[in-house]
Amino acid sequence: xxxxxxxWSGVSGIAARQTRAFFTNPALxxxxxxxxMLFFAAFAGGLSDLTRVPGxxxxxxxxxxxxxxxxxxxxxxxGIFIGFAVARDFENGFARRLMLATPHRxxxxxxxxxxxxxRAAFTIVFVTVIALIAGLDILGSxxxxxxxxxxxxxxxxxxxxxxxxxxxxxxxLSVTPFMQIPLFILLFLAPVYVPLQLxxxxxxxxxxxxxxxxxxxxGRALLAGSAGPVLAAWLVVIIGGIVxxxxxxxxxxxxxxx
Amino acid sequence: xxxxxxxxxxxxxxKGPRAVDGIDITVAEGEIYGFLGPNGAGKSTTVxxxxxxxxxxxxTATVAGFDIVKQGAEVRGxxxxxxxxxxxxxxxxxxxxxxxxxxxxxxxGAELKRxxxxxxxxxxxxxxxxxxVGGYSGGMKRRLDLAxxxxxxxxxxxxxxxxxxxxxxxxxxxxxxVARLARExxxxxxxxxxxxxxADALANRVGIIDHGHIVIEGTPAELKASVGRSSVExxxxxxxxxxxxxxxxxxxxxxxxxxxxxxSIRLNEGVSDVAAIVRALDAEGIGIxxxxxxxxxxxxxxxxxxxxxxxxxxxxxxxxE
Ligand SMILES: Nc1ncnc2c1ncn2[C@@H]1O[C@H](COP(=O)(O)OP(=O)(O)OP(=O)(O)O)[C@@H](O)[C@H]1O
Ligand SMILES: [Mg+2]
Numbered sequence: 001x002x003x004x005x006x007x008w009s010g011v012s013g014i015a016a017r018q019t020r021a022f023f024t025n026p027a028l029x030x031x032x033x034x035x036x037m038l039f040f041a042a043f044a045g046g047l048s049d050l051t052r053v054p055g056x057x058x059x060x061x062x063x064x065x066x067x068x069x070x071x072x073x074x075x076x077x078x079g080i081f082i083g084f085a086v087a088r089d090f091e092n093g094f095a096r097r098l099m100l101a102t103p104h105r106x107x108x109x110x111x112x113x114x115x116x117x118x119r120a121a122f123t124i125v126f127v128t129v130i131a132l133i134a135g136l137d138i139l140g141s142x143x144x145x146x147x148x149x150x151x152x153x154x155x156x157x158x159x160x161x162x163x164x165x166x167x168x169x170x171x172x173l174s175v176t177p178f179m180q181i182p183l184f185i186l187l188f189l190a191p192v193y194v195p196l197q198l199x200x201x202x203x204x205x206x207x208x209x210x211x212x213x214x215x216x217x218x219g220r221a222l223l224a225g226s227a228g229p230v231l232a233a234w235l236v237v238i239i240g241g242i243v244x245x246x247x248x249x250x251x252x253x254x255x256x257x258x
Numbered sequence: 259x260x261x262x263x264x265x266x267x268x269x270x271x272x273k274g275p276r277a278v279d280g281i282d283i284t285v286a287e288g289e290i291y292g293f294l295g296p297n298g299a300g301k302s303t304t305v306x307x308x309x310x311x312x313x314x315x316x317x318t319a320t321v322a323g324f325d326i327v328k329q330g331a332e333v334r335g336x337x338x339x340x341x342x343x344x345x346x347x348x349x350x351x352x353x354x355x356x357x358x359x360x361x362x363x364x365x366x367g368a369e370l371k372r373x374x375x376x377x378x379x380x381x382x383x384x385x386x387x388x389x390x391v392g393g394y395s396g397g398m399k400r401r402l403d404l405a406x407x408x409x410x411x412x413x414x415x416x417x418x419x420x421x422x423x424x425x426x427x428x429x430x431x432x433x434x435x436v437a438r439l440a441r442e443x444x445x446x447x448x449x450x451x452x453x454x455x456x457a458d459a460l461a462n463r464v465g466i467i468d469h470g471h472i473v474i475e476g477t478p479a480e481l482k483a484s485v486g487r488s489s490v491e492x493x494x495x496x497x498x499x500x501x502x503x504x505x506x507x508x509x510x511x512x513x514x515x516x517x518x519x520x521x522s523i524r525l526n527e528g529v530s531d532v533a534a535i536v537r538a539l540d541a542e543g544i545g546i547x548x549x550x551x552x553x554x555x556x557x558x559x560x561x562x563x564x565x566x567x568x569x570x571x572x573x574x575x576x577x578x579e
Contacts, residue, residue, distance in 0.1 A: 009364040100311060101334065103332070256330075
């Protein structure tokens with residue numbers, strides 16, 4: 001009983017546990033929704049005059065411009081939060097049960113990541129509904145919009161893999177800041193409020209090579225239905241997926257051989 | 259090939275002791291092996307290695323025929339374990355634990371439900387099954403942990419101090435269950451304990467570990483026979499004759515430190531001496547108020563092997579050494 005069916009059963013069991021924990025615990029749901037909403041209200045509301053800045057040429061408008069940011073930000077942080085859950089499981093010893101009862105332990109990694117994705121999908125729906133109410137304008141084709149959400153979920157996986165790699169290695173809630181801070185910095189150094197071409201100085205140089213830039217710009221291009229730097233976004237997903245996949249798998253190995 | 263074969267197993271912690279220092283163990287299929295030792299002896303470390311939760315520093319071991327290092331997945335599929343600290347999620351109910359555990363082992367649907375209900379019943383948790391584990395007592399948690407360990411019908415079962423914190427009734431129930439598993443289902447059981455009576459009552463074979471070394475191994479009867487002879491403790495009718503009693507007894511064995519109103523000796527010959535003792539006392543006119551025959555215990559074995567008493571030895575005393 002150690003073949004693929006068992007592996008898959010383990011993945012879904014772990015994902016189901018995390019998902020149930022999430023949906024039955026308002027203390028987990030509410031911050032996950034409040035956060036993007038506040039972001040959205042603050043930026044799309046307060047800063048929408050930015051669209052009058054010369055050179056701001058995002059056809060769907062500022063709400064849509066910000067929507068993409070909130071989408072990626074909440075997807076990625078959805079991945080970070082699963083790192084918290086894993087760190088907690090290690091800290092209180094529950095992870096031992098998973099390590100002991102799961103024949104092929106990669107099921108643990110995939111199970112947590114799947115839970116993060118389910119949760120991110122829920123947040124995406126929520127953010128999208130809010131955005132639609134706030135006047136989200138969609139110019140992309142249905143295919144492009146589908147790709148936008150695939151990209152958002154892929155960035156969720158990147159966030160999960162990053163955080164899982166840390167959680168497996170350090171097995172403690174005390175390192176959760178190290179899961180979040182690099183992501184904050186990446187997002188902070190990306191074109192959040194204005195398009196890339198309106199950034200200047202050192203931040204422009206950083207933003208030019210920041211992987212988060214490619215994701216945001218690619219997502220915005222898909223939403224606008226324009227031929228933007230979408231390929232670069234996919235490259236970020238693929239390369240990031242390989243690098244962070246190795247990072248999290250070696251983290252799991254580290255947890256096995258402590 | 260034994261269900262558990264351990265050869266030269268070592269675990270050295272990075273900033274700690276050589277917790278397990280080259281042990282050899284063979285446990286036959288269907289056997290209950292009692293792993294006895296004081297606090298800090300290395301029992302849990304051994305269990306963690308054999309259950310693939312901790313890699314050994316050196317040595318090899320197979321469990322259910324699979325190498326614990328190279329075939330971890332196969333080992334995990336074949337074993338169940340209830341560790342010293344039950345790994346439970348306080349936000350999940352008992353039944354949700356069963357569901358999760360089952361899915362980790364690839365069980366599902368009606369089979370899982372039937373097996374889960376059956377086990378919950380067997381450990382007496384049917385009524386509490388839908389309550390969150392956070393509200394369980396220590397004993398309930400241990401029993402749930404045991405049920406989870408048994409869920410997938412493991413061939414080898416590891417129990418790390420399974421009765422610590424259980425009331426006498428639950429302890430007896432667990433002993434019965436473990437004995438039944440070995441007898442009827444042919445499950446091999448590796449059980450660690452600090453309780454001599456537990457090893458004595460349950461184990462077919464006992465290994466005594468101290469400071470990471472196995473100091474002696476054998477059936478409880480063999481081990482007790484190795485320290486030899488029984489002792490007898492007699493309380494006279496008339497407390498004033500205690501001195502006479504001691505003198506008379508001295509002919510039959512080595513006097514032991516006695517408690518208050520009675521005298522005891524380690525018998526030279528064994529139980530056959532008792533008739534002679536009674537006759538001798540009768541001749542002296544010393545009335546017997548109470549006579550207790552004491553077989554050697556595993557504690558005597560431990561004492562002989564290590565110079566310390568098992569009950570209450572361990573880390574605390576080590577620190578004071
Ligand atoms: N993770 C660890 N890091 C460092 N030292 C450890 C670690 N785990 C155990 N030890 C040490 O290894 C030794 C053996 O510990 P172990 O837990 O195996 O003992 P035990 O026989 O199970 O004791 P107890 O009856 O108290 O459960 C102890 O000295 C302990 O302090
Ligand atoms: Mg222990």
